[in-house]
Amino acid sequence: MRQSNQRIVRTLFVAALLFSVVGARAANWLFRNGKSNYQIVVAADASPSERTAALELQDYLLQIGGVQLPITSEPDRRRQHIFLGYSPQVAALTGESRPMADDERFTYRSVGRDLLIWGGSQRGTMYGVFTFLERELGVHWLTPDCTVVPQSRQWRLPKLDHSEQPAIGYRYNNYRCTRDQPVWSAHVKENMQGPVTNEYGNQEGYWRCHTMGQLVPSREFYATHPEYFSLRDGKRLSWNEQLCLSNPDVLALCKERLAAVMRKHPGYRIYSLSQNDNYNFCQCPDCAAIEAQYGGHSGLIVWFVNQVADAVREEFPDKYVGTFAYQYSRKPPVGIVPRDNVVIRLCSIECCFAHPLTAGCPQNEAFMNDMQTWAEIAPHLFIWDYIVDYAQYVAPWPNFQVLAPNIRAFRDNKAIGVFEEAEYQSLGAEFEEMKSWVVNQLLWNPEQDTDSLVAIFIDGFYGKAAPRVMDYYRLCQSLVKPDLHFGIYIRENHAIYTDDFLRQAFAILDEARGQADSDIIRQRVERVRMQPLFLHCMRHREQSRQDGTWEELITLMRKYNTRPRENQTLEEFLRNG
Numbered sequence: 001m002r003q004s005n006q007r008i009v010r011t012l013f014v015a016a017l018l019f020s021v022v023g024a025r026a027a028n029w030l031f032r033n034g035k036s037n038y039q040i041v042v043a044a045d046a047s048p049s050e051r052t053a054a055l056e057l058q059d060y061l062l063q064i065g066g067v068q069l070p071i072t073s074e075p076d077r078r079r080q081h082i083f084l085g086y087s088p089q090v091a092a093l094t095g096e097s098r099p100m101a102d103d104e105r106f107t108y109r110s111v112g113r114d115l116l117i118w119g120g121s122q123r124g125t126m127y128g129v130f131t132f133l134e135r136e137l138g139v140h141w142l143t144p145d146c147t148v149v150p151q152s153r154q155w156r157l158p159k160l161d162h163s164e165q166p167a168i169g170y171r172y173n174n175y176r177c178t179r180d181q182p183v184w185s186a187h188v189k190e191n192m193q194g195p196v197t198n199e200y201g202n203q204e205g206y207w208r209c210h211t212m213g214q215l216v217p218s219r220e221f222y223a224t225h226p227e228y229f230s231l232r233d234g235k236r237l238s239w240n241e242q243l244c245l246s247n248p249d250v251l252a253l254c255k256e257r258l259a260a261v262m263r264k265h266p267g268y269r270i271y272s273l274s275q276n277d278n279y280n281f282c283q284c285p286d287c288a289a290i291e292a293q294y295g296g297h298s299g300l301i302v303w304f305v306n307q308v309a310d311a312v313r314e315e316f317p318d319k320y321v322g323t324f325a326y327q328y329s330r331k332p333p334v335g336i337v338p339r340d341n342v343v344i345r346l347c348s349i350e351c352c353f354a355h356p357l358t359a360g361c362p363q364n365e366a367f368m369n370d371m372q373t374w375a376e377i378a379p380h381l382f383i384w385d386y387i388v389d390y391a392q393y394v395a396p397w398p399n400f401q402v403l404a405p406n407i408r409a410f411r412d413n414k415a416i417g418v419f420e421e422a423e424y425q426s427l428g429a430e431f432e433e434m435k436s437w438v439v440n441q442l443l444w445n446p447e448q449d450t451d452s453l454v455a456i457f458i459d460g461f462y463g464k465a466a467p468r469v470m471d472y473y474r475l476c477q478s479l480v481k482p483d484l485h486f487g488i489y490i491r492e493n494h495a496i497y498t499d500d501f502l503r504q505a506f507a508i509l510d511e512a513r514g515q516a517d518s519d520i521i522r523q524r525v526e527r528v529r530m531q532p533l534f535l536h537c538m539r540h541r542e543q544s545r546q547d548g549t550w551e552e553l554i555t556l557m558r559k560y561n562t563r564p565r566e567n568q569t570l571e572e573f574l575r576n577g
Contacts, residue, residue, distance in 0.1 A: 028080075028113055031065035032154040038080045038115075043087045044073040047101075047121040049186075049201035050085040053129035057082070060133050063149045085125045086118045099124060104191070105165035108132050110157055123201040127189055131164060140460055141187035143433045144178060148460040164445065168410065170204060170269075170417030171443035173387065174424040175436040188440040192417065195267030205268040206322065206382075206419070207261065209345075212243045213276040215257040216250055225249070230282035240278050245304040246286035254304075255311040262316050270343050270382070273305050274324040281328055295334030298325055302333050302342070309339045322382065325374060332373040343416070344378040346371060348385050348406075352485040354398075354496075356405035363485050368409070375413040382417040383410045387439060390566040391489040393429040394534040394557075396497075396505075398476045400450050403439055407446040418443055426570075428562030430531045431473075433461065463521040468512035469528060475504055476531075492538035499539070505532035530556050534564070 030038055042054045054071050062068045075081050075089065083089050086098045093111045099120045106119030106128030117128040133139040137155065140148040172192035178184060185193045186200035194203030208214065218238050221228050226236040228250050229243060236244075243250050254273060262271055275281075281297055290300045301323055309321040322343035325332070330347065338344055352363035357371075374381055385406065389397040410418050420439050423429035434457045441453050454473060462469045479496050486496055509529040516522035530553070537544040537553050544550040556562070557570055564573045 028157045030155045030157050031061060031067040032156075034066045036065075036067045036069055038069050038082055039076060040069050040071045041075045041081045041083045041087075041089070042071060042073060043085055046085050047125075047201070048199050049123055049126040050121060052199045053126040054084050057084070057129050057133065060137070060139055060149060064137055064139075064152055065155060080113045082115045082117065084117050084129065085121060090116050090118050104189075105163065106131070107163040108160055109162070110160040113157070115157055115160070123186075123191065126186065126201060127164075130187055130189070131162075135162070136160070140456060141184060142437050142457055142460050144181045144184040146433075146461055166444050167446050168407065168415060168418050168443045170206075170382070171440065173420035173422045173436055173439055175422040175429070175432050176424055177427055177432045178436045179424065188437060189444045190440050192419070195269075197267075205270075206417075207265060207268040207271040209272050209274055209324070210277045211272045211274055212254070213241070215261075215273070216243055216253050230280050231284040232280055232282075237280055240280055242276050242278065242281050244282045244284055244287060245300055246282070246284065246290055251304060251307060255308050258308055258321070259312050259315065262312060262319060268319070270320040270322040272322045272345075273308055274322065274345065275301065275326065275329060279328055294336045296331055298329040298331060299333030299336055301329050302336050302338055305342055306336075306339045309342045313341055320380065324384075325370070326384070330367075330370055332370060332377060337377045338379060340379045342378075343380040343382050344374055345382045345384050346374055348383065349488065352487060353386070353402055354480050354484060354486050355482075356402045357409045358405055361485065371409070371413050381413065381415050382419070383415045384419050384421060385410070386488045387420045387435060388423050388429055389488055389490055391491050392534065392538070392565055393423050393426075393563060394530050395492065395538070396430055396476045396479070396531045396535065397486075397490075398479050400435070400438070400454065400477060401480060404442050404446045404448065404450050407442050411446060423563075425566065426561055426563035428527060428530060428557065428560040431528070434458070462512070462524055464517045465512040465515045465521055465525050468508050468515060469525065472505060472508045472512070472528065475501065475508065492535055497535060497539070502532050502536050502539075526556060527560060530560075530562070
């Protein structure tokens with residue numbers, strides 16, 4: 001009898017233990033079969049972006065698991081919680097101190113049965129929510145009109161402790177297909193498409209470029225003051241000019257007018273005071289003397305910009321004056337350094353984009369040397385990089401292999417920001433949506449694998465045609481060879497291209513088009529097919545008029561309002577053939 005009682009006790013103990021384990025596990029289900037015991041807790045004084053993050057978390061969990069979690073500022077002790085934003089609860093459970101409002105770092109961590117997501121109130125907490133949805137639940141905001149949202153019957157909160165911070169402080173590109181899309185920009189952590197302030201926090205802004213001619217225009221001053229403009233071959237230029245930076249009146253005008261811009265447009269973080277987009281620097285004796293003193297063209301520019309930065313500092317202590325290290329001014333100066341409120345915007349326009357900057361490509365050595373020297377002397381280095389072929393926007397231009405290593409090189413040389421200049425004039429550039437998404441992912445974290453990111457995008461964007469689009473992507477990347485270099489102005493006769501590539505590309509994409517399972521997917525594949533189609537028509541113009549491909553190309557370019565190259569509109573292209 002005693003043994004029987006002992007067995008009963010043991011059985012009851014094991015049953016109780018199993019019940020407690022099952023109960024604990026059940027309590028950790030974030031959602032299961034349309035039910036959840038969790039609530040989203042946001043402080044009563046939460047920032048607009050934190051409130052938006054709470055609403056989006058609620059909405060995406062509803063889409064994913066069919067359950068709508070309540071949002072409250074008063075946690076219910078009978079429930080489990082997702083605490084969003086730094087709060088007394090986060091402080092008590094973690095011992096962490098409050099982040100600065102503009103700190104973009106974030107952490108999400110499970111503590112017991114609760115989930116905590118917090119960061120800087122401006123964007124950090126919001127980025128934490130978006131990363132939780134993306135990394136843990138598989139949500140991907142691929143384009144402004146394509147978000148991947150997987151469905152699941154259940155999801156149990158695992159042990160989590162994940163933190164991130166951006167590799168690059170200021171991040172953006174200007175693809176037309178994703179430009180002026182602040183909601184999408186927030187989801188992909190692009191923070192320099194502004195200035196914009198909305199429910200997603202804010203977007204910083206960099207005011208213009210090539211602004212010296214905008215501040216002191218020749219159309220306004222040349223007739224009365226030709227000495228304000230660059231002297232070339234004994235003549236002051238009235239067109240395609242630079243400023244005469246040694247002229248004290250020009251300096252006074254730039255001080256006055258840049259300050260006026262800063263008052264009129266106070267939302268920007270950095271204001272450009274930069275050379276015009278040409279090589280016609282001033283050759284007058286006074287400019288030449290300053291250049292000789294400070295090691296060249298960049299020395300004169302830094303000398304000039306420093307004085308303007310000094311003039312605006314007191315009125316605008318939290319703003320920066322930006323200038324270019326571009327083309328003739330790319331080489332760093334000697335004997336002078338930028339002021340601490342000056343941003344040097346270094347441009348990679350002369351580089352080879354077939355090979356990473358750090359791979360020992362001979363065409364990139366000079367740029368790497370210049371970047372490393374600027375990193376030593378400039379308090380703030382901002383990179384202007386290039387990710388499209390401006391001579392043929394539509395044609396294949398396989399540069400995905402350089403994106404991550406180049407961004408790592410910028411990070412390692414203390415770049416505070418990176419602007420990836422892209423196809424800013426129209427739609428229809430090669431892989432425009434994919435490259436925009438991938439590059440934003442890498443600007444945040446360049447340690448990610450580019451091909452893995454590409455696979456996520458292609459799988460989510462091209463539906464049943466995705467496997468063949470991936471085959472085409474790999475075919476394009478196979479064009480890159482160790483001994484073949486390309487810049488941002490290559491044309492259809494470049495050695496990277498072959499007719500064999502075209503034959504394979506058409507075969508793959510014709511299959512992809514046949515596998516498209518909706519009109520939207522068919523159009524997306526159609527725009528990919530424009531890449532080899534454009535290249536074929538340019539390489540074989542007469543043949544393309546005979547075989548119908550020219551007419552097909554023109555129809556598609558009109559349909560998508562595609563500009564063929566930077567210096568030629570679609571109508572000019574059609575007139576000239």
